[in-house]
Amino acid sequence: MPTRRPVAALAxxxxxxxxAGGVTGLLLTRHSTPAMRPAxxxxxxxxxxxxxxxxxxxxxxxxxxxVSQSAAPKPVAAPVSxxxxxxxxxxNLMTLGLEPDGELQVPPLNMVSVAGWxxxxxxxxxxxxxIIVGHIDGDAxxxxxxxxxxxxxxxxxxxxxxxxxxxxxxFRVTSVQQYPKDHFPTEAVYGPVxxxxxxxxxxxxxxxxxxxxYVLNLVVYATEVS
Amino acid sequence: MNFWSVSxxxxxxxxxxxxxxxxxxxxxxxxxxxxxTGTGWIRLxxxxxxxxxxxxxxxxxxxxxxxxxxxxVAYGTVSPYESVQAGDxxxxxxxxGASATSQPVLSTSVTIAAGHAYTVAGMGPESGLRxxxxxxxxxxxSGQALVRVIQASLKQQxxxxxxxxxxxxxxxxxxxxxxxxxVTPGTETVTVSALSAGAGDANSSVTLAAGTVHTLVxxxxxxxxxxxxxxxxxxxxxPPLGGVQTGFGGTAPHGPGSPVPWLxxxxxxxxxxxxxxxxxxxxxQLIARI
Numbered sequence: 072m073p074t075r076r077p078v079a080a081l082a083x084x085x086x087x088x089x090x091a092g093g094v095t096g097l098l099l100t101r102h103s104t105p106a107m108r109p110a111x112x113x114x115x116x117x118x119x120x121x122x123x124x125x126x127x128x129x130x131x132x133x134x135x136x137x138v139s140q141s142a143a144p145k146p147v148a149a150p151v152s153x154x155x156x157x158x159x160x161x162x163n164l165m166t167l168g169l170e171p172d173g174e175l176q177v178p179p180l181n182m183v184s185v186a187g188w189x190x191x192x193x194x195x196x197x198x199x200x201x202i203i204v205g206h207i208d209g210d211a212x213x214x215x216x217x218x219x220x221x222x223x224x225x226x227x228x229x230x231x232x233x234x235x236x237x238x239x240x241x242f243r244v245t246s247v248q249q250y251p252k253d254h255f256p257t258e259a260v261y262g263p264v265x266x267x268x269x270x271x272x273x274x275x276x277x278x279x280x281x282x283x284x285y286v287l288n289l290v291v292y293a294t295e296v297s
Numbered sequence: 298m299n300f301w302s303v304s305x306x307x308x309x310x311x312x313x314x315x316x317x318x319x320x321x322x323x324x325x326x327x328x329x330x331x332x333x334t335g336t337g338w339i340r341l342x343x344x345x346x347x348x349x350x351x352x353x354x355x356x357x358x359x360x361x362x363x364x365x366x367x368x369x370v371a372y373g374t375v376s377p378y379e380s381v382q383a384g385d386x387x388x389x390x391x392x393x394g395a396s397a398t399s400q401p402v403l404s405t406s407v408t409i410a411a412g413h414a415y416t417v418a419g420m421g422p423e424s425g426l427r428x429x430x431x432x433x434x435x436x437x438x439s440g441q442a443l444v445r446v447i448q449a450s451l452k453q454q455x456x457x458x459x460x461x462x463x464x465x466x467x468x469x470x471x472x473x474x475x476x477x478x479x480v481t482p483g484t485e486t487v488t489v490s491a492l493s494a495g496a497g498d499a500n501s502s503v504t505l506a507a508g509t510v511h512t513l514v515x516x517x518x519x520x521x522x523x524x525x526x527x528x529x530x531x532x533x534x535x536p537p538l539g540g541v542q543t544g545f546g547g548t549a550p551h552g553p554g555s556p557v558p559w560l561x562x563x564x565x566x567x568x569x570x571x572x573x574x575x576x577x578x579x580x581x582q583l584i585a586r587i
Binding site: 076078079080081082083084085086087088089090091092093094169172173174175177180183189191192193197198199200202204205206207208209210211212213214215216218219245246250251252253255257258260261262263264265266272273274277278280283284285288292294 | 334336338340377378379380414433435436437508509510528529530531532533534535536537538539540541542543544545546547548549550559560561562563564565566567568569570571572573574576577580
């Protein structure tokens with residue numbers, strides 16, 4: 072019937088539109104996202120924090136007057152926040168322990184923007200290797216974790232930790248390393264060191280959807296600037 | 298219909314291409330072989346009771362300009378550790394205030410290996426002063442603390458050192474160093490007693506945490522023996538097992554989703570267009586017939 076003509080034409084046109092949409096959708100989703108995450112650039116750098124920088128004790132660089140370690144270094148306060156100006160990290164620090172199976176606790180899924188200090192490690196600024204961990208990302212929606220840009224750090228970059236007494240301790244990155252998780256260098260990361268050091272840990276490498284874990288750990292090594 | 302065959306061929310090609318893309322293993326990631334940055338640690342100490350204060354110089358082997366100078370280092374002083382590039386160094390002692398270019402009273406060479414720590418200490422009586430290089434431990438048995446004793450009391454030539462009920466050194470002679478001993482973490486009383494009669498004991502409470510390395514230094518105090526506890530190194534008493542699960546994969550590369558919804562849409566669209574198209578043609582034929 073001639074009166075049905077506009078309806079038929081409309082159906083034909085709508086059908087073509089749906090086909091076009093389907094083909095476009097199919098084409099657009101046939102590519103996996105790039106194998107390497109694009110380097111994050113243009114990060115809103117945060118200013119270095121201010122506050123008294125109090126070293127646990129002075130280090131013997133340059134001519135200094137007799138330094139005695141005879142009196143044990145004063146205990147330092149617990150860490151409360153972390154700032155990495157270069158990559159825009161500014162976060163409070165939660166406390167982390169060990170899981171029942173002995174693995175290191177990590178911040179929960181709803182706190183991927185917060186880093187945590189492992190309370191079984193020395194406090195930042197005290198002698199020894201202090202451990203701070205943070206997520207690289209959330210579970211969906213391209214949500215970046217607090218340490219998403221950690222791999223952009225390199226030797227010489229500055230890291231600041233503020234402590235509960237308001238004092239600030241400044242660290243300098245000495246190296247950035249990646250390790251397969253099944254060959255994690257426990258001794259190098261968690262073992263004793265004789266000066267105040269910091270290790271920042273996050274994930275890296277490929278994500279294994281089968282295990283829901285990344286295959287590598289990224290570790291930033293830093294020492295206190297005195 | 299031609300449309301279908303082209304579409305199917307293209308789809309197959311796309312599927313094959315994406316399978317290839319997915320199949321490329323991301324195993325090409327390179328990682329550095331070790332965490333070492335090629336640095337070690339050194340600290341300097343004055344542990345000779347009757348030697349006046351000294352200036353201590355640290356030189357990199359091929360450089361006559363001192364890397365580190367500690368001025369007026371008196372008996373009983375132990376510096377913090379300094380991180381230095383692995384390599385050969387020399388340590389020189391001069392009388393406090395002596396010119397940096399004057400002949401040192403004493404000097405010794407020390408080779409610093411990456412990841413290792415050393416104490417270079419002036420030890421012995423002034424008449425027999427020597428610079429001793431000590432290899433400092435940086436690993437502890439799991440869940441334990443390490444402790445050793447440096448005997449730097451000249452007045453009491455031989456001492457016994459106990460930590461709680463543990464004997465750290467039964468008879469330690471002046472200017473000698475005990476071997477490291479692994480001990481159970483906790484707070485204990487250190488007791489230093491002279492083996493010769495008449496001298497009082499020195500007591501001190503020390504807390505030794507798991508994963509820490511300590512040196513106890515026995516000194517001649519103003520009145521009798523003194524003991525000083527140094528925390529040389531510290532790590533995680535309970536090292537976490539394995540790697541750290543610090544990611545949920547939200548920003549990770551993902552494979553393509555299922556093509557089924559898109560294929561269904563294409564199918565439904567085709568059906569719609571086909572129905573509409575057929576009806577249009579029929580209408581046109583009807584009109585033509587009129």
